[in-house]
Amino acid sequence: MTGRAAFYLVVSLALLCGPVRAEAATKADAPVDAAALYNAGTEALGRRDLGPAVTFLLAAYRIDPRARDIRTNLGIARARVEESQGSADQAPHPAPPPIALSWTESWYLAIAFAMAGALISWLAAMRPRSTRLLVAGSAFFALGILSFSALLLRAHEEGVHPSAVVVAPVLEVGPAPDERPLPPYLLGAGDEVRLGPSRGELVQVRVSGNVIGWAKRSGLWRVIDAPRYTRNSGV
Numbered sequence: 001m002t003g004r005a006a007f008y009l010v011v012s013l014a015l016l017c018g019p020v021r022a023e024a025a026t027k028a029d030a031p032v033d034a035a036a037l038y039n040a041g042t043e044a045l046g047r048r049d050l051g052p053a054v055t056f057l058l059a060a061y062r063i064d065p066r067a068r069d070i071r072t073n074l075g076i077a078r079a080r081v082e083e084s085q086g087s088a089d090q091a092p093h094p095a096p097p098p099i100a101l102s103w104t105e106s107w108y109l110a111i112a113f114a115m116a117g118a119l120i121s122w123l124a125a126m127r128p129r130s131t132r133l134l135v136a137g138s139a140f141f142a143l144g145i146l147s148f149s150a151l152l153l154r155a156h157e158e159g160v161h162p163s164a165v166v167v168a169p170v171l172e173v174g175p176a177p178d179e180r181p182l183p184p185y186l187l188g189a190g191d192e193v194r195l196g197p198s199r200g201e202l203v204q205v206r207v208s209g210n211v212i213g214w215a216k217r218s219g220l221w222r223v224i225d226a227p228r229y230t231r232n233s234g235v
Helices: 002-015 017-029 034-046 050-063 068-084 103-125 131-160 223-229
Strands: 163-166 170-173 185-188 192-199 202-207 210-216 220-222
Touching: 034 050, 034 068, 034 223, 050 068, 050 163, 050 220, 050 223, 103 131, 163 223, 170 210, 185 210, 192 220, 220 223
Parallel strands: none
Antiparallel strands: 163 192, 163 220, 170 185, 192 202, 202 210
């Protein structure tokens, strides 16, 4: 049992490097804090400029997901997107949940579960007939590893297919120039999508995991780039 506890501890310490790198990358990619993004999003929402409003507020929510004002205004912005597209008769878009973790907090929570499992397993190894402790330690460690794996998959998805928001009033999404002509698929300001590879001025657009076509990159903002467009970004 000592060997298992040592293995758990070594793995937990190795995983600890993940959130440290993620936090450093977040700080490097987001020179503007959540308050600046929230202010920019609220101003855009007041102008009914729905594309930037959703982008800024969604970026702010990623940094501070428990801020009530951010959650409320993001819910309002999403509801107005639905209204502008004739969806007022549908159920309103729910605001983000009040109990949520930021990206960095999620990493550290996964590590905390793994570390707790390692320490409980180590304690079990020091005591005779401690099967229950060993089982509990293994369960905590497994939960930490599963959570960490889910975060890695999420990070990979964001890296390969980054989240983006339509900022053009109407964005035509159609086939690439070398593909069979098809009627364009129309997206409106504030629609949330994911992006794929680029071809010159065009970028692949994905909705619900499916490729729907190609559109001009100028009509889309990546959420991770939102700080660049705020007045306080210095860009």
